[in-house]
Amino acid sequence: MDYQFKSIEQKWQQYWATNQTFKVATDTTKPKYYVLDMFPYPSGAGLHVGHPLGYIASDIFARYKRIKGFNVLHPMGYDSFGLPAEQYAIQTGQHPAITTEANIARYRQQLDNLGFSFDWSREVRTSNADYYKWTQWIFMQIFNSWYNLETDKAEPISTLVLKLETVGTREIKAVCDDDVQNLQPSDWSTMNHLEKEAELLKYRLTFLKESTVNWCPVLGTVLANDEIKEGFSERGGHPVEQKKMMQWSMRITAYAERLLQGLNTIDWPEPLKEIQRNWIGKSVGAMVKFPLAPKGGTANANMLGNINVDTPPLGAGGNKPRYLTGGNYSHILLDKAKEMRKTPTNAENILWLRLKSKALEFKFRQQHLIDNYIVDFVCISKGLVVEVDGEIHNSQLEYDAERTKILNQVGFKVIRFTNQEVIDNIDKVLSEIERELNTLNPPQPPEGGSANPPNPQRGDANANVHGEINVDTPPSGAGGIEISVFTTRVDTLYGVTYLAIAPEHELVAQLTTPQQKESIDAYIAQTKKKSELDRMADVKTVSGAFTGSYVTNPINGAQVPVWIADYVLAGYGTGAVMAVPSGDQRDYLFAQHFNLPIIPILDAQQIDTQADPTKEGKYINSGIINGLTYKQATTVIIDELEKLDAGKAKINYRMRDAIFGRQRYWGEPVPVYFKDGLPYLIDESELPLVLPEVDKYLPTQSGEPPLGRAQDWKYKHKYDYELSTMPGWAGSSWYWFRYMDAQNNQAFADKKSIAYWQDVDLYIGGSEHATGHLLYSRFWNKFLKDLGYVTEEEPFKKLINQGMIQGRSSFVYRLVDDKGKPTHTFVSFGLKNNYKTIDTHVDVNIVENDILDIEKFKASRDEYANAKFIFESGKEGDSTLSFGEGRGEEKYICGHEVEKMSKSKFNVVNPDDLVDRYGADTLRMYEMFLGPLEQSKPWNTNGIEGVFKFLRKFWKLFHDDSFTFKVSDQNPAKAELKALHKIIKKVEDDVERFSFNTSVSSFMIAVNELTDLKCDKKEILQDMVIVLSPYAPHICEELWALLGNTNSVSTATYPTFNPQYLVEDNFNYPISINGKTKTNISLPLTMEAADVELYVLQSDLVTKYFDGKTPKKVIVVKGRIVNVVL
């Protein structure tokens, strides 16, 4: 029988499944090898030809390592929590678990189709409760840990408590929040439970914090930085905005240095490491403190009273975490508030008209967001809420009481009037409000208020969403205010001519003098309006505003002005820059634009037209460092700053703590409940905290995440659970450990398995996970190592990025008539320039080697049914069969272009179709044959025939002309052994360096040679089967069985390479004259170089090129080349 790939492939896929051929166990007698593919998300679209590229490579590698005697762990599973299934659920009401299940089934079928050697007994799914139980468990360990800088690792929180009890914060070096308290053991012992818990939360490696997040209103969730591409969500392309929310975060910054250093120890592609290095963004420099100078400050000091910033007191001072008080859901409520403002009740309208006209001399706002409530009217500076109610029902009373209570908690007094009271006697209402206002002091934070004044940057969501930063009273005096800046060029300190701070900087309000207030407010308003995208697009425009204040340069006492400018980013460093116009181009442009001085500080600087950031030359205009070089100056300045207590050396990282939460349904529930406003872990024995059922996958009416809909979902029937779920990266940040011991229900993986498998030896996947999955995984791995659960510092020793497979679109060219209307005539690619045409995508599946299948094309769409063609030959017709002579020989050639693979471009190729036509073995080999694994390339089926022919040719070696299986037991000839051992060596070399494309070529060469030799020797062919089996496993299993073996070929041993067979007696020396090859001479390899030279120089073949000249020099490299120089 000819090569029947269909039945062969089915047979062996069945065999592997039934016999669990690829099931592995910990086997300490063999060396381990762990080959892993990046966790796929089972999307509804299934696999296209791009996906299996990496899987095929890793499978070849795994199969190769197996026959090389390794115990290979090669598992597969699904990262099955995620947004697409949930979006689909919202649209259709279908439970995401059902969609996910269906998608996984399809994935599995497609994967099986390709004959992968996965150990399916270890399959994991992140959305299974017995998996996410351990994700939750790890979360609990992280919550229960802090980062001790002295030991440079994470430790259980108990060691921190011990320190607090015995030595106090002075002896604690931790990575923690900025606002931790200085505590003596005596302070700690007097704190109550709540206070202690609140303080500990600032140290925990996962913690609640109000932070600026990337909020995507359309998806209704926050997104990680790496899930955003150019201001839009990666999934779906929806706009993303910055927003303040109370969020779970992970203190990944604690690991910044270890994450950076670890990169030097792992074998990853350089670009990938580079991305991570940039993401971590380490810069070495110094912190310098610039105290506020009397110049601008003292004049104001007298006239200024207390600081009074018109933001609600919510986010301002309290150092207690106040979950659900940060206005988490203002994105939804805000729209409602706007709507309510537009449609006031009659009573509201009457009252607002009076309040607005400043009848009471206090500023009021209407329908304003406080916490998660929209209050009717509020005077923020006095902390008074005025509510106007309609008819009062009992249920309403209860609700109002709750509402009042919470508003009181956050520092507001609430007074109420009925509609009737307002309508009947507005003046009486107003005087009552006035009386209340006069009795009230400005609102105070609930308790334990921080010493810091409230500031706009830390303000609640409202302030930001409204785009307002309101300063009701002018700023305060200089009292001890200083601006810290971070700089990597502390040596340029003498060149500072102004300070620039971010418009969002916390000191803006205090620094702004009354004279400058107007322009500062205007500038802030202007920057607020600019979207992220605008700011990115518009980097050239110089803009800023002077605050009116000055600070003192600590090194020379110079007083320099403080400006705000949007080129300074609030989120980096301290949000303030010491501007050195002579050395920094942005500062230079700014200084030029606003006429600020530019002081050169190095004699080598060229600053006539632009800044010069050089470090060359000697310092000038620079006080104590004049005449020094860069290296000397930096140390001198830092020493001096430390002496003055005005600064110190400092390392800064760009990386921020990772937000750990999604306001979505389809994810792991966070094993946390709230009691008295503080988060607590549920008991370990209560894991898993199962994802509850909900009626809809949408936020609740009050704007809580979908989990808020779950009926009776309370901890111990009392306490609220955390309602957000874990982010997409939670489940994938530790999954490689689960594969080591997938069924374990006592631990995430058993110690022995972890000790045996250790880490991933080879990890294959796309580079798109550079800053997400791959960074978080390294983080969790290091954490788990710190706590002693795992053994290795890095999870993925060797990583390969497979290139992207791009689409290759095909085009037909349609003639247009004089009016530009498309006709029914299509012109072949080569002739299209002679006509006026428009190009149209045509389905690549009806195009082969750029030749259009005319009949299929006409059948593909109604409008093409009557299509006419101008063929490449210039002949015209409506079918290739329309010509008497040369019927069927006319060709319509399509044009092509490389584009993204997508349905809309009709260039998607489904691997199932190709498996159907050529078989899995052919597809596997063809995908490898396309080119180097790491390289991106367009998908193109043009060469697949060649690979298929190769497999048939291989099959023929084992069969006679009538396709009867026939091999001989005769001893192989030397040439046969040579062909075999060449490929044995070649495949070893190629696989070890992941050059799969070159080994496919070499297989072809070997088979061509053996075919030419008419080789049918079992001894040769059997080894060939083993060597080829990682690439084309099905056909090899079949032939292996036909050769009389009863085990799977995957249990065979890779043949040993014997260099003896490759040794040649002669070498055909290429003879070059002046480096140009002219001829070849075959000489024995035993001949010494001098003899070769002698022989070559008197050979007629060579001397005829001499042209009468005498050779000046002869180079002979033994076994390589002879070069004669004339």
Add this chain to the structure above:
RNA sequence: GCUCAGAUGGUGGAACUGGUAGACACGCAGGACUUAAAAUCCUGUUCCCGUUAAAGGAGUGCGGGUUCGAUUCCCGCUCUGAGUACCA
């Protein structure tokens, strides 16, 4: 702007430490088999000049350099792709 990767026939690509550039495959051309087609097999196929065969010349994005010898190393440039971006 910065960082990284890359540029070789009509196409995908090979040449691993500087040593015969274009392996292997596709496509194309010619031929065999066939009533015909498909399939299969054989021959040729970097370009230019020339041809019976030859012989010659050019050639790995462009311009230089090092070397007996450069696709490979060095310097400068062009283009393509990817990542990143007011990072102080």
